[in-house]
Amino acid sequence: MTTRHATAADYLEYIRFVHEDPISAIQSEPNQAFQAIFDQKLANLAKEGAIFDLKGQTPHARIVSDLWEDLRSGLSDFFGDSLELAIGELDNMSVNAFCSRSEEGHFAIVINSGLMTLFNKLSKISIAVTDPESIEYCSRELDTQNAQAMLIGFQKEVCQHYRETRKPLGPQILLKGDADKRHGMQLHIWEMFVLCHEVGHVLCGHLTDKELMISDVITETPPNAADHSAREMEVEADCIGLLLLKEYVAKVMPNAFPLGDDRLLLSHLITLFNHLSELGIRESASHPPSLTRLCNMVEFVYGEALAQTLQDSYRDNSLIRKIFGTPLIPGRTLKGLFSYA
Numbered sequence: 209m210t211t212r213h214a215t216a217a218d219y220l221e222y223i224r225f226v227h228e229d230p231i232s233a234i235q236s237e238p239n240q241a242f243q244a245i246f247d248q249k250l251a252n253l254a255k256e257g258a259i260f261d262l263k264g265q266t267p268h269a270r271i272v273s274d275l276w277e278d279l280r281s282g283l284s285d286f287f288g289d290s291l292e293l294a295i296g297e298l299d300n301m302s303v304n305a306f307c308s309r310s311e312e313g314h315f316a317i318v319i320n321s322g323l324m325t326l327f328n329k330l331s332k333i334s335i336a337v338t339d340p341e342s343i344e345y346c347s348r349e350l351d352t353q354n355a356q357a358m359l360i361g362f363q364k365e366v367c368q369h370y371r372e373t374r375k376p377l378g379p380q381i382l383l384k385g386d387a388d389k390r391h392g393m394q395l396h397i398w399e400m401f402v403l404c405h406e407v408g409h410v411l412c413g414h415l416t417d418k419e420l421m422i423s424d425v426i427t428e429t430p431p432n433a434a435d436h437s438a439r440e441m442e443v444e445a446d447c448i449g450l451l452l453l454k455e456y457v458a459k460v461m462p463n464a465f466p467l468g469d470d471r472l473l474l475s476h477l478i479t480l481f482n483h484l485s486e487l488g489i490r491e492s493a494s495h496p497p498s499l500t501r502l503c504n505m506v507e508f509v510y511g512e513a514l515a516q517t518l519q520d521s522y523r524d525n526s527l528i529r530k531i532f533g534t535p536l537i538p539g540r541t542l543k544g545l546f547s548y549a
C-alpha cells in the first residue's frame with residue numbers, strides 16, 4: 209500500500225485542502241468601537257503577561273489546535289501516545305465539525321471557524337441575559353428597562369441568521385469583569401464538547417473502514433448516513449464525549465469543576481443544547497433532537513431519574529432548582545467504561 213498520508217498532521221492538511229470553502233470574501237465593515245475596546249483588553253492581558261501566543265496561526269486555528277493539546281495532556285493517562293489524531297479549523301459553510309480517518313489509520317478532526325464565532329457570540333449574549341449590567345459594549349442601542357427581553361431577541365436573531373446563511377451575523381457584544389471570565393469558561397466548555405463528541409466517534413470505533421467521513425456535531429450528515437445506525441452513533445459519541453469532558457474539567461480545572469459535583473458543567477451544557485435547539489437541530493435526520501440528545505447523555509452518565517427531571521423541567525421550570533439544589537454526582541465515569549492506568 210502506498211502511503212498517502214505519513215502522519216495525522218499530513219492527513220489533516222489534506223482534509224482541510226479538500227474541504228476548505230471560504231464563506232465569503234465580503235467582510236462586514238470593521239466596527240471601530242468594538243475593535244478599540246477589544247484591543248485594550250488584549251493590551252491589558254499583555255501587561256499581565258497573559259498574552260495569547262498565536263505561534264503564527266490565525267486565532268481560530270490556534271484555539272482549535274490548543275483544544276486537542278489541552279484534552280490530550282489533561283487526560284494523558286487515558287490517551288497515552290497511541291492516538292494518531294490532528295485537529296484544525298475549516299472555513300466551510302456546509303459543515304460544522306467532523307472527523308475523518310485515512311487509510312493509514314490517522315484521524316483528522318476539523319471545526320468550522322464560523323461555528324466558533326457563533327458560539328462566541330451566543331455565549332456572550334447568554335451571560336448578558338442573566339446580567340445585563342455586565343455589558344461593556346453593545347453595537348445596538350440597549351433600552352435599560354427592557355435589556356433582558358432585547359438580549360433574548362438577539363439570541364433568536366443570531367440563531368435565525370445562522371440557520372439561514374451559516375454565517376455568524378448579529379449584534380457585537382463585549383462583557384466586562386467576572387462576566388467576561390464566565391463567558392470565557394463557558395465558551396471553552398462548549399468548544400471542548402464539540403471536540404469530545406468527535407473524539408467520541410473515534411473511541412467508539414465509528415471510523416473503522418478506510419477513509420470515511422462521519423456526520424458532524426450539529427446538523428450536517430452525509431446523505432447515506434441518515435439512518436438508524438447513524439443516530440445510534442451520534443448518541444454514543446455524545447455519551448462518551450460527556451465522559452471525556454467531565455474527566456477533563458475535573459483534572460484541569462478542579463477549582464471551577466470539583467470532582468463529584470458536575471452542576472456547573474451541566475449548566476453550561478444545558479445552555480449549549482438550548483442554543484442548538486434554537487439553531488434548528490431538530491431538522492437533522494441522524495442527530496436526535498437536541499433535548500433528546502441532552503437527556504440521553506444525562507441518563508447515561510447520571511441515571512434515569514435526573515434525565516427525567518431534566519426533561520420535565522422544560523415544562524415546569526421550577527424543577528431546575530431541584531436539579532441544582534444538591535451536588536450532582538456522576539454514576540458513570542470514563543474509568544468505569546475503559547480500562548486504563
Ligand SMILES: [Zn+2]
Pocket residue numbers: 405406409422423424425441442445
Ligand atoms: Zn457526531
